[in-house]
Amino acid sequence: MHNLISYIRNNIKINLLLFFIIGAIPAAYAEQSAENIIKERQALFSKNYNTAKRVQSLSSKGKLDEAKRLMMEMSKNFKKLLTLFPENSKEGFGTEALPSVWEDKKSFDALMQQSSDRMVELTKTIDKSSDIEVALKQNMWGSCKSCHSKYRKEH
Ligand code: HEC
Numbered sequence: 080m081h082n083l084i085s086y087i088r089n090n091i092k093i094n095l096l097l098f099f100i101i102g103a104i105p106a107a108y109a110e111q112s113a114e115n116i117i118k119e120r121q122a123l124f125s126k127n128y129n130t131a132k133r134v135q136s137l138s139s140k141g142k143l144d145e146a147k148r149l150m151m152e153m154s155k156n157f158k159k160l161l162t163l164f165p166e167n168s169k170e171g172f173g174t175e176a177l178p179s180v181w182e183d184k185k186s187f188d189a190l191m192q193q194s195s196d197r198m199v200e201l202t203k204t205i206d207k208s209s210d211i212e213v214a215l216k217q218n219m220w221g222s223c224k225s226c227h228s229k230y231r232k233e234h
Contacts, residue, residue: 109167117172120163127156131219138211147202153219157195161188175232187230194222 130149137146180187197218208214
């Protein structure tokens with residue numbers, strides 16, 4: 080027992096150092112994961128933007144099968160995005176998400192889910208659509224706009 084006390088006393092600096100390192104690991108990890116999550120969702124939005132432009136151009140050329148495949152990809156990405164707005168990712172790391180996302184998380188999630196559903200809907204209706212431009216505006220570009228106007232910073 081005596082030995083243990085003198086060991087702790089002799090090594091107090093090392094013990095304190097270890098204590099702080101062990102304490103700092105979870106905090107550093109949370110920071111790291113918030114950064115990764117923000118970067119991941121931004122990359123996914125950028126990807127969806129590029130895909131949307133391709134959907135637009137393929138559709139206007141009448142290449143609907145290829146366009147539909149990309150619509151399904153966008154739908155899946157919107158679903159994935161539902162998981163990329165956890166509480167610890169509200170600020171920092173260049174996020175353009177507004178606090179309103181978390182103040183009104185249910186409506187935000189509903190809008191994201193609706194955006195995903197509309198892309199699936201589009202794969203079913205685009206063939207019969209009399210005006211492809213209008214269909215894309217309503218079911219694809221409209222989703223981006225209605226969400227950004229409430230939940231994304233001016234950029
Ligand atoms: C339900 C909400 C929602 C929908 C739907 C949505 N966005 Fe966004 N978008 C956001 C938010 C929030 C951000 C900010 C993310 C961040 O910076 O953390 C964002 C960011 C972006 C960015 C910037 C990414 C970056 O690199 O910083 C682009 C580009 C983008 N969106 C395109 C689109 C397009 C195109 C659509 C439609 C096809 C769309 N978004 C649909 C909410 C949405």
